[in-house]
Amino acid sequence: MITVEQAKKRITNLPVEAVRELVVRRLMGEDMAPVGDGYFDEPSEDLVIQLLRCEDLPEPTGDAVIEGCLHVYGQLFAWLHTTKSFLAPPSMTSTLERACSVADATGHPKLEGSAQALLSFASKTPQFPDGSLWAVVRGALSYVKPSDKTQVSLWETVLRTPSVSAYGFMALLTIDPYSNRIDRALEELFLHQICDAWAVDTPFLMRRAARQRRSNRVIENVLSDLQEQTSLPGTASNVWNEITRELARREWSRDWFRSSPAVFPAPDWSYISDRDLGPFNTFLPKEVAEFQPFAGKGYVNVASWCSEPEFALPFNVPRTMPGQLPPCDMSIYGIHSPAVPSTAPGLRIADEWTRHVGKTGKRIQIKESPRSRTEQRVDFTVIYPSEDFQTRRIVNQAVSRLAEMIGSTLDYSQGPVHASVNDVA
Amino acid sequence: MMSLDIPASCKQWQGLMDGSGDAKHRAIVANLRNDECLDKTVVVEFFRRLGAMPERKTPEEAYSQSYEVIRADPANFTCTGLEVEPEPSLGTLFRLESVTSLLRRLPEECKKRGIKKDHLLHRIPIEDLAVLTDEYAGPVSLGNGLGLVWVSDAATVAPIEADVRALADRLGLQLDGEPGSVILCVYNRKEVATQPHVPRAFDAIDQENWSPNNDCLARTGRTRPLTRPAEEGLPEAVHRGCVVTPHRWESAAL
Numbered sequence A: 001m002i003t004v005e006q007a008k009k010r011i012t013n014l015p016v017e018a019v020r021e022l023v024v025r026r027l028m029g030e031d032m033a034p035v036g037d038g039y040f041d042e043p044s045e046d047l048v049i050q051l052l053r054c055e056d057l058p059e060p061t062g063d064a065v066i067e068g069c070l071h072v073y074g075q076l077f078a079w080l081h082t083t084k085s086f087l088a089p090p091s092m093t094s095t096l097e098r099a100c101s102v103a104d105a106t107g108h109p110k111l112e113g114s115a116q117a118l119l120s121f122a123s124k125t126p127q128f129p130d131g132s133l134w135a136v137v138r139g140a141l142s143y144v145k146p147s148d149k150t151q152v153s154l155w156e157t158v159l160r161t162p163s164v165s166a167y168g169f170m171a172l173l174t175i176d177p178y179s180n181r182i183d184r185a186l187e188e189l190f191l192h193q194i195c196d197a198w199a200v201d202t203p204f205l206m207r208r209a210a211r212q213r214r215s216n217r218v219i220e221n222v223l224s225d226l227q228e229q230t231s232l233p234g235t236a237s238n239v240w241n242e243i244t245r246e247l248a249r250r251e252w253s254r255d256w257f258r259s260s261p262a263v264f265p266a267p268d269w270s271y272i273s274d275r276d277l278g279p280f281n282t283f284l285p286k287e288v289a290e291f292q293p294f295a296g297k298g299y300v301n302v303a304s305w306c307s308e309p310e311f312a313l314p315f316n317v318p319r320t321m322p323g324q325l326p327p328c329d330m331s332i333y334g335i336h337s338p339a340v341p342s343t344a345p346g347l348r349i350a351d352e353w354t355r356h357v358g359k360t361g362k363r364i365q366i367k368e369s370p371r372s373r374t375e376q377r378v379d380f381t382v383i384y385p386s387e388d389f390q391t392r393r394i395v396n397q398a399v400s401r402l403a404e405m406i407g408s409t410l411d412y413s414q415g416p417v418h419a420s421v422n423d424v425a
Numbered sequence B: 001m002m003s004l005d006i007p008a009s010c011k012q013w014q015g016l017m018d019g020s021g022d023a024k025h026r027a028i029v030a031n032l033r034n035d036e037c038l039d040k041t042v043v044v045e046f047f048r049r050l051g052a053m054p055e056r057k058t059p060e061e062a063y064s065q066s067y068e069v070i071r072a073d074p075a076n077f078t079c080t081g082l083e084v085e086p087e088p089s090l091g092t093l094f095r096l097e098s099v100t101s102l103l104r105r106l107p108e109e110c111k112k113r114g115i116k117k118d119h120l121l122h123r124i125p126i127e128d129l130a131v132l133t134d135e136y137a138g139p140v141s142l143g144n145g146l147g148l149v150w151v152s153d154a155a156t157v158a159p160i161e162a163d164v165r166a167l168a169d170r171l172g173l174q175l176d177g178e179p180g181s182v183i184l185c186v187y188n189r190k191e192v193a194t195q196p197h198v199p200r201a202f203d204a205i206d207q208e209n210w211s212p213n214n215d216c217l218a219r220t221g222r223t224r225p226l227t228r229p230a231e232e233g234l235p236e237a238v239h240r241g242c243v244v245t246p247h248r249w250e251s252a253a254l
Helices: A004-010 A015-026 A046-052 A058-083 A091-107 A107-124 A130-141 A151-158 A164-173 A182-196 A200-213 A217-229 A240-250 A253-260 A272-283 A346-356 A387-407 B008-018 B024-032 B041-050 B058-073 B097-107 B108-112 B117-121 B126-130 B152-161 B164-171
Strands: A328-336 A365-368 A377-385 A409-411 B091-100 B140-142 B148-153 B181-188 B235-240 B242-244 B249-251
Touching: A004 A046, A015 A046, A015 A058, A015 A091, A015 B235, A015 B249, A046 A091, A058 A091, A058 A107, A091 A107, A091 A130, A091 B117, A107 A130, A107 A151, A130 A164, A151 A164, A151 A182, A164 A182, A164 A200, A164 B108, A182 A200, A182 A217, A182 A409, A200 A217, A200 A240, A200 A253, A200 B126, A217 A253, A240 A253, A346 B235, A365 B041, B008 B024, B008 B041, B008 B058, B041 B058, B058 B249, B091 B152, B091 B164, B097 B108, B097 B117, B097 B140, B097 B181, B108 B126, B126 B249, B148 B152, B152 B164
Parallel strands: none
Antiparallel strands: A328 A377, A328 A409, A365 A377, B091 B148, B091 B181, B140 B242, B148 B235, B181 B249
16 A cells, blocks of 8 residues: 555646546546555555545645546446446446445545445345445445434345345444344344355454443343244254354354353363364364363363374384384473463363464474473473474464463473474484 | 667657656666566567557656556566576565455455455454454465566565564565554465566566566566665565465564
8 A cells, every 4th residue: 555645746746637637547447556566566546545545635636636536426326327237347347346445445524425325326226236335335334423323224234235244234333332233233143144154254243342342241142142042942953053163163252152151051062073173173182172171280281183194193103113204393392380270271272273383284293292291391392394484483483372371481491492303213 | 788679659658757756657667678688579569559559648647558558468568587496496485465455365254244444454453353364264366456476485584574674675565554564475386376487577567666687597586675785685576366375374563
């Protein structure tokens, strides 16, 4: 994205008419914005966005930018009211998306009427294409005002449109985050997500709502209601299981169950292993799979897993089975653990490893060193492909986070030690 | 230095670009002029198409036209440099991405969560951003307006990536307009359907902070740092846009 200063520089010495024309050309796609630096490419409309953000633009120039935008909106309305196919010509749909992107990013008050009118038109036009509807909704969302109840029904229509439902929810959240409407909308969306495969991330939206209200009560309310609804006679018995499965996918949504054990008894998550944990589950201790608090005082129960059968071998195997392992390195980490809580949840720790290490897709084994446990320290060994600096870095990062998470300190007095397995063996 | 053979029909274009008050416009002509390894026939074709366009009035228009010639036919004008040397060099590719690009890289993921450009520009909460970056492990669509992806070598970048600002400087990237975070993207070269190439001036038709590597047999390009010495430039290549599954797709605070 160019800066405001760069945008200003771009129009230096241009007469007002030329600025207006430049804005129109940018939005119409006639000037393809030959700007970028290879890594950060810049869409056509970014220049217009930055000019609208510029607070010290001379008034005639600022007016010219707005006039250019409004001219394009005028062209769009003329096209929308006469076209027989919203898919053709494609250049107009691209123009629509660029113009809406400007409203989305700037929320400029002089574009409000046009952005709202576009959404009103789109909401009454069932054949409006999804891609363009997305842009229109984003543009209009910039003008939603807190407490403006006049817009509720329009945004409830958006909430019930599968491809943009999350935006409808965001608008309703802006209008009144404390309304019961929010709880109902979340329940509705979660059921659509599970039962109708709507592409919406309801747990994410629940978290946003909780943040907005500064309380997790909305999460408890929604989940309680959903649990009750999905347990009614005649409802599919697995809907609640599917909801908990969805919540089990990520650590932060799993935390909701942990933080409210009185409201939600720990669900039976043993069934999630196959689908969600993949090869990881084979190595999960039973108590982790069923989400029981870890009971080993002073120790960290780090689950070990691997994605390749040969890595399931014990650490000392390379000595006796040369050639079974590809070249690999090992690191030994000591976790100094006087402060390890006796309830350190094994699943959470293991999941942290999965997130940081397993995501790399590398073949890694993490194994607690059986002979190194003491009351203060537990060592574990990580084996990963040689010369793989990325993995090494990620492993280091994950170990630090792991230690931080369980309130321990890393003891580097004996590690991390990088060496080839064969050297050590 | 190769003398750039600009036909009479493009002299006015050249005059506007060379005389522009915008350093970027001047840099584009300079890059074309300084790139001694451009294929002559491609250069001739570029100016033929540019000359056939309507007369331009401003440097901005002239600049836009040269970009448009390449954008209209990237297969002919881009990725014409030598293929970069075989692996392990540039075996793992690195990009620094803007968070605002998420809307284009992961449109469906943004839709599922009601995320707008506005949110991305205004420092989206880190836990929300993490859902689209660190927690996301799926495919990502890469490619700029010309359908090109500029990359560096992940192995070379790794030791210096902790300091994102210094890294961006060495990559020749301006971070001034960026919100509070950027994205580190690392993926395997094997995932790219086409070979990476040494960048040439037509690939960089939209770039100011770039210089051609005039060793025409070199099998790797080199970035031009913003403020640091040229020797601190990093390996650089360009490949055609594609969908990859990065093994690192992480946000990093600026």
